[in-house]
Amino acid sequence: MISQLRARISILAQIFWVFFRIGPSSFGGGYAMIPLIEREVVQKRKWMEQSEISELVLIAGSAPGGVGVNSAVFIGHHKAGVAGACMAVLGITLPTFVIVFLLSIFNHYFEHNHKIAAALKGIHGAIVALILIAGYKMAKTSLLDKTTIAIVIAALGLLLLTSIHPITVLASGLVGILLVKVKELLGLKVQMEKTPEPSSEQQLVFPEYYI
Incomplete structure (x- = not known):
């Protein structure tokens, strides 16, 4: 019983940590997360097969809400039921909340800073690349x-x-x-x-x- 509880806590912690690290990529929207989700869930963790993740993304994109959060819900539920889905959502949304909260506090001081503006432009370019990669991988299976x-x-x-x-x-x-x-x-x-x-x-x- 104790070993099962430990295993349960371990998988929930893994789900939270995986999506907590993916969360900051939501700067580019849900589709920018897809390559990162695929790398973590398919390649590194072996939680799902490539064909499964491709179908999951298609369903997540059709359902109401952000595709990144929807994907997290489905993957978390696939691994650990309702608790896994909750931990996945918490993990993927918490970094975004913290980042937006901090940006709102310091926006007054940085809104006219040219270095910050240049950094955001660089982020935009990287986000476009992530979305293109997600589209390419979806096309390969679709x-x-x-x-x-x-x-x-x-x-x-x-x-x-x-x-x-x-x-x-x-x-x-x-x-x-x-x-x-x-x-x-x-x-x-x-x-x-x-x-x-x-x-x-x-x-x-x-x-x-x-x-």
Whole structure:
């Protein structure tokens, strides 16, 4: 019983600490957090698979609220239930609260400081890079065929070239469902996820399957 309690406290502390370190990257919004979340959760901690984190981000982006906080909720709940979700939210929001609180206090003294303005411009550039990385990694798991590529191009064109409200682009989900049904009725092949690339070890053991 005591060992289980210690293990429970340990995983909750890990969840809090992981998202506490990610929290300051919220300067660029939720999508700037995605590369950091992926590195910590998938690569370092092995809490989730790459395919799972990609699907999670898509769901988090569709749900109300910030995508970073939503992702933290889902990951925390995945690891430790409701308590894990609470610790993840606390961890990811606490640094932001502290930073904004301190900035509001010292804003009067630094608002005309050229060095502070230059530092913020540098942060903006780094945030753009983080968002681009997040978009690239999402595209790798989401762009499955010509149909999904066409939907992305159409949605991007609508957002850039028209004054349409961004939320209406969510209708692309309905378009995707409709196109899948049409393909099924026509007897065409429907691809719902990418086939993982074989590792070098697999190719050495079963080379005939990868020629």
